[in-house]
Amino acid sequence: MDRPTMEDVAARAGVSRALVSLVMRGSPKVSEHRRAAVLRAADELGYAPHAMARSLASRTSHFLGVMVSDLHNAFWAEIVDGLDACARDLGFELVINTGGRRPARERQALASLLSFRPAGIALLGPVVPATAIAGAAMQAPLVLVSRSSRLSSVDTVNDNGQTGSGLAVDHLVSLGHKDIVHIDGGGGSQAAPRRTGYLAAMRRHGLAPSVVGSEYTDTAGAKAVRELLDARGHHLPTAIVAANDFNAIGAISALEEAGLRVPADVSVVGYDNTSLAALRHVSLTTVDQPRTEMGRLAAEALIQRVRGERTDPVRHLLRPSLVVRATTGPPLRNF
Amino acid sequence: MDRPTMEDVAARAGVSRALVSLVMRGSPKVSEHRRAAVLRAADELGYAPHAMARSLASRTSHFLGVMVSDLHNAFWAEIVDGLDACARDLGFELVINTGGRRPARERQALASLLSFRPAGIALLGPVVPATAIAGAAMQAPLVLVSRSSRLSSVDTVNDNGQTGSGLAVDHLVSLGHKDIVHIDGGGGSQAAPRRTGYLAAMRRHGLAPSVVGSEYTDTAGAKAVRELLDARGHHLPTAIVAANDFNAIGAISALEEAGLRVPADVSVVGYDNTSLAALRHVSLTTVDQPRTEMGRLAAEALIQRVRGERTDPVRHLLRPSLVVRATTGPPLRNF
DNA sequence: CTACTTTGTTGGAGCGCTCCAATCCTGGTC
DNA sequence: GACCAGGATTGGAGCGCTCCAACAAAGTAG
Numbered sequence: 001m002d003r004p005t006m007e008d009v010a011a012r013a014g015v016s017r018a019l020v021s022l023v024m025r026g027s028p029k030v031s032e033h034r035r036a037a038v039l040r041a042a043d044e045l046g047y048a049p050h051a052m053a054r055s056l057a058s059r060t061s062h063f064l065g066v067m068v069s070d071l072h073n074a075f076w077a078e079i080v081d082g083l084d085a086c087a088r089d090l091g092f093e094l095v096i097n098t099g100g101r102r103p104a105r106e107r108q109a110l111a112s113l114l115s116f117r118p119a120g121i122a123l124l125g126p127v128v129p130a131t132a133i134a135g136a137a138m139q140a141p142l143v144l145v146s147r148s149s150r151l152s153s154v155d156t157v158n159d160n161g162q163t164g165s166g167l168a169v170d171h172l173v174s175l176g177h178k179d180i181v182h183i184d185g186g187g188g189s190q191a192a193p194r195r196t197g198y199l200a201a202m203r204r205h206g207l208a209p210s211v212v213g214s215e216y217t218d219t220a221g222a223k224a225v226r227e228l229l230d231a232r233g234h235h236l237p238t239a240i241v242a243a244n245d246f247n248a249i250g251a252i253s254a255l256e257e258a259g260l261r262v263p264a265d266v267s268v269v270g271y272d273n274t275s276l277a278a279l280r281h282v283s284l285t286t287v288d289q290p291r292t293e294m295g296r297l298a299a300e301a302l303i304q305r306v307r308g309e310r311t312d313p314v315r316h317l318l319r320p321s322l323v324v325r326a327t328t329g330p331p332l333r334n335f
Numbered sequence: 336m337d338r339p340t341m342e343d344v345a346a347r348a349g350v351s352r353a354l355v356s357l358v359m360r361g362s363p364k365v366s367e368h369r370r371a372a373v374l375r376a377a378d379e380l381g382y383a384p385h386a387m388a389r390s391l392a393s394r395t396s397h398f399l400g401v402m403v404s405d406l407h408n409a410f411w412a413e414i415v416d417g418l419d420a421c422a423r424d425l426g427f428e429l430v431i432n433t434g435g436r437r438p439a440r441e442r443q444a445l446a447s448l449l450s451f452r453p454a455g456i457a458l459l460g461p462v463v464p465a466t467a468i469a470g471a472a473m474q475a476p477l478v479l480v481s482r483s484s485r486l487s488s489v490d491t492v493n494d495n496g497q498t499g500s501g502l503a504v505d506h507l508v509s510l511g512h513k514d515i516v517h518i519d520g521g522g523g524s525q526a527a528p529r530r531t532g533y534l535a536a537m538r539r540h541g542l543a544p545s546v547v548g549s550e551y552t553d554t555a556g557a558k559a560v561r562e563l564l565d566a567r568g569h570h571l572p573t574a575i576v577a578a579n580d581f582n583a584i585g586a587i588s589a590l591e592e593a594g595l596r597v598p599a600d601v602s603v604v605g606y607d608n609t610s611l612a613a614l615r616h617v618s619l620t621t622v623d624q625p626r627t628e629m630g631r632l633a634a635e636a637l638i639q640r641v642r643g644e645r646t647d648p649v650r651h652l653l654r655p656s657l658v659v660r661a662t663t664g665p666p667l668r669n670f
Numbered sequence: 671c672t673a674c675t676t677t678g679t680t681g682g683a684g685c686g687c688t689c690c691a692a693t694c695c696t697g698g699t700c
Numbered sequence: 701g702a703c704c705a706g707g708a709t710t711g712g713a714g715c716g717c718t719c720c721a722a723c724a725a726a727g728t729a730g
């Protein structure tokens with residue numbers, strides 16, 4: 001398992017170690033003759049550069065550290081796709097980590113990422129305190145996805161949750177709904193703007209808003225609906241704007257268990273357009289965040305900073321869009 | 336962004352660089368007095384060790400490279416959980432990568448992981464050719480999850496797909512089903528043993544097997560059912576053993592669209608027990624792989640090799656279990 | 671034919687750390 | 701008070717690489 005070094009390659013090719021280094025970095029100032037010899041020697045020896053030694057010596061690195069808050073949620077996978085595509089185009093690799101949405105573990109994960117001295121750091125939906133982010137931002141260029149910050153040293157990429165819930169409400173109103181309830185995401189990330197957007201849209205349409213507290217899980221969604229059923233009796237709303245897709249699916253289950261049909265009796269809109277929503281069995285009307293684009297913008301922002309092309313912070317606020325599927329329709333009853 | 340080095344800490348604490356190194360590595364042979372001084376200096380300077388320099392100098396590393404074939408599939412997230420928990424216990428960190436199920440990209444991802452000289456490598460459901468795996472195994476201890484290998488230098492962790500499908504068939508037979516169809520996963524990983532297990536179980540029960548070719552997606556599952564409907568007309572099977580959960584959900588949608596009820600008309604069993612299956616709206620009877628355990632065993636096997644405690648390959652073949660939910664029941668009709 | 675570029679190549683220093691042999695202290699012992 | 705064992709501390713070499721100044725070789729111009 002003792003892998004060959006540049007020295008070995010150099011010896012075999014009959015050149016100096018520095019020349020091998022030049023070849024490995026694709027320098028143009030190497031004669032074709034020598035380049036071929038070095039490449040052949042490297043190949044014969046099974047030589048592959050040592051990334052650590054390289055970045056130690058050059059005091060730069062060509063990879064970005066990415067901390068994904070939750071590997072279980074495929075939502076982040078598409079952000080990573082965008083991040084990866086863009087980073088790759090610009091000559092960077094991705095090194096991923098996770099903190100499992102637990103602040104203490106995320107802190108460790110962040111420290112571990114930092115200990116590799118990446119060119120930059122992307123935090124996807126982190127739950128660590130702002131001070132930890134500020135600390136990390138002092139060590140490397142940093143971009144935040146799905147979380148905002150006022151620090152001038154960090155860039156952020158978010159979708160406009162306010163606009164998103166607005167789209168959901170507008171859609172329902174245009175179908176003829178008037179009694180629309182919002183099941184909210186509690187303290188979850190982005191729950192606040194979604195709630196605000198719902199309230200603003202209802203006000204804009206001259207309708208009375210109604211918010212039920214909940215969380216980003218399907219069981220919480222089901223629970224919220226059951227509470228709604230208990231509280232409102234037969235005066236159920238005709239439509240629900242759920243906190244996110246999981247929550248929406250829980251809500252739908254509870255509605256169906258109560259003998260109500262979706263969308264005939266109650267229309268439901270989710271948020272996030274997870275792969276779940278697209279399943280034909282679910283076919284959820286939902287708000288889509290341009291995830292790949294978000295990842296791409298995050299990588300771009302990060303690399304601009306890495307290259308020193310920009311020092312002012314960038315705040316991307318992307319426009320979500322509505323994906324209409326089978327869980328919304330005109331209200332068929334009038335309680 | 337010029338971070339402090341050991342030299343800086345040493346200067347501030349009034350000791351030598353070597354002593355700082357000892358403190359950082361938690362050596363017992365440092366006086367409490369000095370240790371405290373070093374720690375304080377490090378804290379004041381915001382010093383954090385440079386993982387690369389450390390592993391370059393020590394020629395060992397304390398992290399494991401993990402290539403996840405597909406970040407979109409939460410299945411792997413739980414394997415990573417197990418891997419992470421065990422690795423952490425034994426003093427290792429995880430560095431994650433992905434190749435998006437594309438052989439070329441996975442190759443790159445593997446090379447990139449290797450270039451960091453990790454202590455070991457875990458490949459989760461890789462689709463790269465066996466030769467690439469053999470090559471990687473020469474560079475670092477390697478464990479394969481959800482993929483088998485005959486190489487004596489690599490360890491493997493798999494669930495017993497054959498047993499798994501057998502459990503599904505047994506369950507259905509015990510409910511009274513006789514006409515049980517298997518929708519298979521085509522060339523997908525683990526599709527073959529699942530098919531074999533189905534065939535063996537049907538034979539064991541003296542029933543006639545019937546396999547429909549398909550893939551690991553919900554649209555493929557739906558398509559397979561529609562083909563079944565077309566081909567069999569009113570002679571539909573009373574139960575289906577699907578390739579995996581996604582496939583099962585597609586199958587259920589297609590059945591429902593055709594006016595059939597699940598499980599009243601047709602029972603459906605999935606495979607993998609993804610978080611999807613547990614959603615109350617889905618509530619799919621499925622075969623569970625002990626994922627966390629698989630991750631744990633993978634980490635354990637890897638670290639044993641890293642430590643040189645073992646050179647013989649280990650082949651873990653875990654016993655899956657059946658999770659009965661709402662998509663299976665006794666057959667209510669006799670076509 | 672000498673002086674000056676240009677192009678290709680090289681040795682050496684050094685990145686931040688670990689590891690080892692050598693050194694420096696203590697306190698205990700006779 | 702000299703001696704020693706043992707622990708605590710240190711300088712130096714070196715990990716595999718990059719970078720730079722220096723240099724050799726081959727043109728190019730005067």
